[in-house]
Each structure stands twice: as C-alpha cells, then as structure tokens.
Amino acid sequence: MKPTQSDPTVQPVPASVVATVDAADTTLSNPRWAVLALGANLGNRLETLQGAIDALGDTPGLRVKAVSPVYETAPWGVEPGTQPSYLNAVALVRTTLPPSSLLERAHAVEEAFHRVREERWGARTIDVDIIAYADVVSEDPVLTLPHPRAHQRAFVLAPWHDVDPDAQLPGHGPVADLLAALGREGVTSRADLELRLPE
Ligand SMILES: Nc1ncnc2c1ncn2[C@@H]1O[C@H](COP(=O)(O)OP(=O)(O)OP(=O)(O)O)[C@@H](O)[C@H]1O
Numbered sequence: 001m002k003p004t005q006s007d008p009t010v011q012p013v014p015a016s017v018v019a020t021v022d023a024a025d026t027t028l029s030n031p032r033w034a035v036l037a038l039g040a041n042l043g044n045r046l047e048t049l050q051g052a053i054d055a056l057g058d059t060p061g062l063r064v065k066a067v068s069p070v071y072e073t074a075p076w077g078v079e080p081g082t083q084p085s086y087l088n089a090v091a092l093v094r095t096t097l098p099p100s101s102l103l104e105r106a107h108a109v110e111e112a113f114h115r116v117r118e119e120r121w122g123a124r125t126i127d128v129d130i131i132a133y134a135d136v137v138s139e140d141p142v143l144t145l146p147h148p149r150a151h152q153r154a155f156v157l158a159p160w161h162d163v164d165p166d167a168q169l170p171g172h173g174p175v176a177d178l179l180a181a182l183g184r185e186g187v188t189s190r191a192d193l194e195l196r197l198p199e
C-alpha cells in the first residue's frame, strides 16, 4: 500500500538524525582479521590466559579463530630477575569491531582480570595487545598499528608463527624472517600446557 502524506509512520527522518545514528554504529560490515598477543606473569597464569580468550570469544562481533601454543618467556624490557617469567600466547581473531573498539575490549578484558597499571612493563595478571589489525598502519600513540615493538619480541613472533607460518607483520615483512633474525632466546615452548578455543 502506498503511504499517504498524513500517515505518521512515514515522517521523513531528518538527515541529522541519520548521520548521528550512522556515526554511533561502530561495527564494520566486513570482518577483518586481527592478531592479539596475550601475556601473564602474576597469579594463575594459564587460567587467566584461558579466561581472557573466553572473554574475547564472548565479545559480540569477534570470533577467535586460532589460539597458539603456550610459551614460557623471560620478562622482556626489565632487569633480569626482577619479575616472574611470563606465559605468552597469540590469538587470531576475525572481527567486525573497528580497531578502537577492539582496543577498548582488550582493556575491558584486562580490567576483568584485575590488571593494575603501575610502571611501564611492570608485572601483570594479564596483558592483551593488538599486534596487527588487517594491514592497517597507524602511528597514533593510543593505538599504534602494528604494535610498535612486536618485531623485537620473540614472545610474540614465535607463537604467531606457530598458528600462521606465512604471516606478515605490516611494514616489517614475514614473521618467519623476523623470528629467524631475532632468535628464540628466553622463549621456551610449554607443550605440557594448552589453551583452548572458546566454547
Ligand atoms: N597496538 C597496541 N596494543 C595495545 N595497546 C596499545 C597499542 N598501541 C598503543 N597502545 C597504547 O599503549 C598503552 C599502554 O599499554 P600497556 O599498558 O598494555 O603497555 P605495556 O604492555 O606495558 O607495554 P607495551 O606497549 O610495550 O606492550 C595503552 O593504554 C594503549 O592506548
């Protein structure tokens, strides 16, 4: 039936309202891949890593596609012997969230596991970093993409290479080459530990 001018349900929506609603819709129509690095060096490290993966899997618009093997790693960037060792892993996700929303979600997951931000590179129950988001390159300090130190970190490159041997770190080249150049010192496989995909 053709609506008439007097039908109140066909009032035109003002352009300003359309623009506001569109701006508030922060999902993308196309899912993108992203690489997340997880690290924990306080508390029950494996349990926390699994909890973070499950929490990420509970995120609307995000699907965890692969979870890497677990590595026990020497704390990077601090005096040796000043912190407990880390468990590290990498998750590959597909998401319709834009990068800023993915970072918000990563921070919410950290908060859920009582991460306390005190000093730079301080010990933590959980750290969730965005290593790469599709092929986005951004120097924004709030969200630098790819992660500005990923290419220097075997604790990121080794698990990433395990789940995606052909991976490329945007702007830096093949992960396999970066890992070969860096070496695996301080990064030990923990084949006795396993992380699951979210149920
Ligand atoms: N790719 C990224 N992933 C996560 N956080 C990022 C990224 N780029 C910039 N940041 C910013 O870095 C800030 C500090 O992050 P965080 O406390 O996790 O650092 P860190 O884990 O101690 O050190 P690092 O950044 O070297 O891993 C965050 O609040 C975030 O805004």
Ligand SMILES: Nc1nc2c(c(=O)[nH]1)N=C(CO)CN2
Residues within 6 Å of the ligand: 038, 039, 040, 073, 074, 075, 076, 077, 086, 088, 121, 127, 129, 155
């Ligand atoms: N081994 C290891 N060292 C670190 C880690 C980490 O996850 N693993 N994270 C840091 C800040 O992101 C600083 N140092």
